[in-house]
Amino acid sequence: MYGMIGKMVAVQGKRRELLDLLLETVGDMPGCLSYVIHEDPADENAIWITEAWKDEASHKASPQMPAVRAVIARARPLIASFGDHVITRPVGGHGLGTAR
Amino acid sequence: MYGMIGKMVAVQGKRRELLDLLLETVGDMPGCLSYVIHEDPADENAIWITEAWKDEASHKASPQMPAVRAVIARARPLIASFGDHVITRPVGGHGLGTAR
Numbered sequence: 001m002y003g004m005i006g007k008m009v010a011v012q013g014k015r016r017e018l019l020d021l022l023l024e025t026v027g028d029m030p031g032c033l034s035y036v037i038h039e040d041p042a043d044e045n046a047i048w049i050t051e052a053w054k055d056e057a058s059h060k061a062s063p064q065m066p067a068v069r070a071v072i073a074r075a076r077p078l079i080a081s082f083g084d085h086v087i088t089r090p091v092g093g094h095g096l097g098t099a100r
Numbered sequence: 101m102y103g104m105i106g107k108m109v110a111v112q113g114k115r116r117e118l119l120d121l122l123l124e125t126v127g128d129m130p131g132c133l134s135y136v137i138h139e140d141p142a143d144e145n146a147i148w149i150t151e152a153w154k155d156e157a158s159h160k161a162s163p164q165m166p167a168v169r170a171v172i173a174r175a176r177p178l179i180a181s182f183g184d185h186v187i188t189r190p191v192g193g194h195g196l197g198t199a200r
Contacts, residue, residue: 003138005105005148019191027194034136034195036152038103038188048105048188050150052136052195088138088148091119094127095134095152095197 001033001090002056007083010045018078019047025067031058033096045080052090101133101190102156107183110145118178119147125167131158133196145180152190 010018019037026035031054040046053059062068090096110118119137126135131154140146153159162168190196 003136003148005138005150023192026192029194032194034134034193036103036134036150036190036193036196038105038152038190041187041189048103048186050105050136052138086148087141089141090136090138092123092126093134093136094129094132095195096136097195097197 001096002053002059003088003090004049004051004059004085005088006049006051006085007040008047008049009043009080009083010047011078011080012045014078015039015045015047018075021071021075021078022047022049025065025071028067029058029062029065031055032062033090036095046083052096101196102153102159103188103190104149104151104159104185105188106149106151106185107140108147108149109143109180109183110147111178111180112145114178115139115145115147118175121171121175121178122147122149125165125171128167129158129162129165131155132162133190136195146183152196 034052036050038048122137134152136150138148
Protein backbone atom coordinates (compact mmCIF):
# COMPACT_ATOMS: atom_id res chain seq x y z
CA MET A 1 0.00 0.00 0.00
CA TYR A 2 0.95 3.63 -0.41
CA GLY A 3 -0.17 6.46 1.83
CA MET A 4 0.08 10.17 2.34
CA ILE A 5 -0.67 12.55 5.18
CA GLY A 6 -0.79 16.16 4.11
CA LYS A 7 -1.98 19.59 5.06
CA MET A 8 -3.29 22.39 2.94
CA VAL A 9 -4.39 25.86 3.90
CA ALA A 10 -7.37 27.50 2.25
CA VAL A 11 -7.52 31.11 1.28
CA GLN A 12 -8.97 33.04 4.25
CA GLY A 13 -12.65 32.16 4.64
CA LYS A 14 -12.71 29.61 1.81
CA ARG A 15 -12.19 26.36 3.74
CA ARG A 16 -15.81 25.21 3.58
CA GLU A 17 -15.95 25.81 -0.15
CA LEU A 18 -12.67 23.94 -0.64
CA LEU A 19 -13.84 21.03 1.51
CA ASP A 20 -17.06 20.70 -0.47
CA LEU A 21 -15.10 20.61 -3.70
CA LEU A 22 -12.64 18.00 -2.42
CA LEU A 23 -15.49 15.82 -1.18
CA GLU A 24 -17.04 15.71 -4.66
CA THR A 25 -14.70 13.16 -6.25
CA VAL A 26 -13.48 11.36 -3.20
CA GLY A 27 -15.36 8.10 -3.55
CA ASP A 28 -14.45 7.57 -7.12
CA MET A 29 -10.72 7.09 -7.46
CA PRO A 30 -9.48 3.69 -8.65
CA GLY A 31 -7.10 2.05 -6.20
CA CYS A 32 -8.07 4.38 -3.37
CA LEU A 33 -8.60 2.51 -0.09
CA SER A 34 -9.08 5.50 2.18
CA TYR A 35 -9.21 9.22 1.64
CA VAL A 36 -10.37 11.12 4.68
CA ILE A 37 -10.66 14.89 4.73
CA HIS A 38 -10.33 16.63 8.08
CA GLU A 39 -10.71 20.18 9.31
CA ASP A 40 -8.02 21.44 11.66
CA PRO A 41 -9.93 22.70 14.73
CA ALA A 42 -6.91 24.82 15.69
CA ASP A 43 -6.67 26.73 12.40
CA GLU A 44 -9.82 27.95 10.70
CA ASN A 45 -8.27 27.68 7.23
CA ALA A 46 -6.39 24.40 7.50
CA ILE A 47 -7.33 20.98 6.10
CA TRP A 48 -5.66 17.63 6.65
CA ILE A 49 -5.96 14.76 4.20
CA THR A 50 -5.06 11.19 5.10
CA GLU A 51 -4.82 8.73 2.24
CA ALA A 52 -4.25 5.03 1.64
CA TRP A 53 -3.92 3.56 -1.85
CA LYS A 54 -3.48 0.10 -3.28
CA ASP A 55 -0.11 1.19 -4.64
CA GLU A 56 1.87 4.26 -5.63
CA ALA A 57 0.76 3.96 -9.26
CA SER A 58 -2.91 4.42 -8.29
CA HIS A 59 -2.01 7.51 -6.30
CA LYS A 60 0.01 8.97 -9.14
CA ALA A 61 -2.74 8.24 -11.69
CA SER A 62 -5.58 9.91 -9.80
CA PRO A 63 -4.82 13.53 -10.82
CA GLN A 64 -5.08 12.42 -14.44
CA MET A 65 -8.74 11.41 -14.11
CA PRO A 66 -10.92 14.01 -15.82
CA ALA A 67 -13.20 14.43 -12.79
CA VAL A 68 -10.24 14.87 -10.43
CA ARG A 69 -8.47 17.17 -12.84
CA ALA A 70 -11.59 19.36 -13.01
CA VAL A 71 -11.81 19.55 -9.23
CA ILE A 72 -8.13 20.45 -8.95
CA ALA A 73 -8.62 23.30 -11.42
CA ARG A 74 -11.56 24.64 -9.42
CA ALA A 75 -9.81 24.11 -6.08
CA ARG A 76 -6.54 25.80 -6.96
CA PRO A 77 -7.75 29.41 -6.45
CA LEU A 78 -9.11 28.40 -3.03
CA ILE A 79 -5.74 27.05 -1.78
CA ALA A 80 -3.35 29.48 -0.11
CA SER A 81 -0.56 26.99 0.55
CA PHE A 82 0.40 23.37 1.10
CA GLY A 83 1.96 22.33 4.39
CA ASP A 84 4.32 19.49 4.98
CA HIS A 85 3.33 16.07 3.81
CA VAL A 86 4.52 12.64 4.79
CA ILE A 87 4.58 9.63 2.52
CA THR A 88 3.64 6.47 4.37
CA ARG A 89 3.27 2.73 3.85
CA PRO A 90 -0.11 1.72 5.32
CA VAL A 91 0.06 -1.75 6.81
CA GLY A 92 -3.51 -2.32 7.91
CA GLY A 93 -6.23 -1.18 10.19
CA HIS A 94 -9.91 -0.40 10.21
CA GLY A 95 -11.66 1.53 7.45
CA LEU A 96 -9.49 0.54 4.52
CA GLY A 97 -12.22 0.34 1.91
CA THR A 98 -12.20 -1.82 -1.14
CA ALA A 99 -10.41 -0.32 -4.11
CA ARG A 100 -12.32 0.02 -7.35
CA MET B 101 -16.49 13.34 14.07
CA TYR B 102 -13.20 13.41 15.93
CA GLY B 103 -9.83 12.56 14.45
CA MET B 104 -6.19 12.26 15.27
CA ILE B 105 -2.99 12.02 13.28
CA GLY B 106 -0.02 10.91 15.32
CA LYS B 107 3.44 9.45 15.16
CA MET B 108 5.18 7.03 17.43
CA VAL B 109 8.69 5.66 17.30
CA ALA B 110 9.42 2.07 18.19
CA VAL B 111 12.42 0.95 20.14
CA GLN B 112 15.19 0.18 17.63
CA GLY B 113 14.29 -2.95 15.66
CA LYS B 114 10.89 -3.43 17.31
CA ARG B 115 8.62 -1.72 14.77
CA ARG B 116 7.26 -4.91 13.23
CA GLU B 117 6.45 -6.35 16.63
CA LEU B 118 4.74 -3.11 17.66
CA LEU B 119 2.73 -2.97 14.42
CA ASP B 120 1.51 -6.52 14.88
CA LEU B 121 0.37 -5.70 18.39
CA LEU B 122 -1.44 -2.53 17.33
CA LEU B 123 -3.20 -4.38 14.52
CA GLU B 124 -4.64 -6.90 16.96
CA THR B 125 -7.46 -4.77 18.36
CA VAL B 126 -7.95 -2.34 15.56
CA GLY B 127 -11.23 -3.58 14.13
CA ASP B 128 -12.97 -3.77 17.41
CA MET B 129 -13.28 -0.31 18.94
CA PRO B 130 -16.81 1.10 19.36
CA GLY B 131 -17.30 4.39 17.56
CA CYS B 132 -14.16 3.95 15.47
CA LEU B 133 -14.74 4.85 11.81
CA SER B 134 -11.17 4.57 10.61
CA TYR B 135 -7.89 3.58 12.23
CA VAL B 136 -5.10 3.11 9.74
CA ILE B 137 -1.60 2.17 10.81
CA HIS B 138 1.26 3.22 8.53
CA GLU B 139 4.99 2.57 8.47
CA ASP B 140 7.18 5.59 7.78
CA PRO B 141 9.33 4.57 4.81
CA ALA B 142 11.85 7.29 5.74
CA ASP B 143 12.44 6.10 9.32
CA GLU B 144 12.77 2.40 10.05
CA ASN B 145 11.36 2.80 13.56
CA ALA B 146 8.51 5.25 12.96
CA ILE B 147 4.77 4.55 12.75
CA TRP B 148 1.95 6.91 11.82
CA ILE B 149 -1.62 6.38 12.94
CA THR B 150 -4.55 8.19 11.33
CA GLU B 151 -7.87 7.95 13.14
CA ALA B 152 -11.50 8.97 12.69
CA TRP B 153 -14.11 8.44 15.41
CA LYS B 154 -17.82 9.06 15.69
CA ASP B 155 -17.09 11.55 18.47
CA GLU B 156 -14.48 12.49 21.04
CA ALA B 157 -16.15 10.36 23.72
CA SER B 158 -15.59 7.17 21.67
CA HIS B 159 -11.95 8.06 21.23
CA LYS B 160 -11.48 8.75 24.93
CA ALA B 161 -13.28 5.53 25.91
CA SER B 162 -11.22 3.18 23.77
CA PRO B 163 -8.19 2.88 26.09
CA GLN B 164 -10.56 1.69 28.80
CA MET B 165 -11.59 -1.40 26.86
CA PRO B 166 -9.93 -4.47 28.40
CA ALA B 167 -8.57 -5.69 25.04
CA VAL B 168 -7.13 -2.28 24.20
CA ARG B 169 -5.74 -1.85 27.69
CA ALA B 170 -3.98 -5.19 27.41
CA VAL B 171 -2.45 -4.24 24.07
CA ILE B 172 -1.27 -0.90 25.44
CA ALA B 173 0.44 -2.65 28.33
CA ARG B 174 2.25 -5.01 25.95
CA ALA B 175 3.06 -2.20 23.51
CA ARG B 176 4.54 0.23 26.01
CA PRO B 177 7.99 -1.41 26.28
CA LEU B 178 8.24 -1.40 22.47
CA ILE B 179 7.64 2.37 22.17
CA ALA B 180 10.65 4.67 22.35
CA SER B 181 8.75 7.95 21.99
CA PHE B 182 5.67 9.71 20.71
CA GLY B 183 5.98 12.38 18.05
CA ASP B 184 3.70 15.31 17.47
CA HIS B 185 0.04 14.64 17.05
CA VAL B 186 -2.72 16.71 15.55
CA ILE B 187 -6.35 16.60 16.60
CA THR B 188 -8.69 16.91 13.64
CA ARG B 189 -12.36 17.08 12.78
CA PRO B 190 -12.98 14.61 9.93
CA VAL B 191 -15.67 15.89 7.59
CA GLY B 192 -16.01 13.05 5.13
CA GLY B 193 -14.28 11.02 2.51
CA HIS B 194 -13.77 7.47 1.39
CA GLY B 195 -13.08 4.61 3.78
CA LEU B 196 -14.94 5.85 6.82
CA GLY B 197 -16.24 2.52 8.05
CA THR B 198 -19.35 1.96 10.04
CA ALA B 199 -18.93 2.41 13.76
CA ARG B 200 -19.91 -0.47 16.04
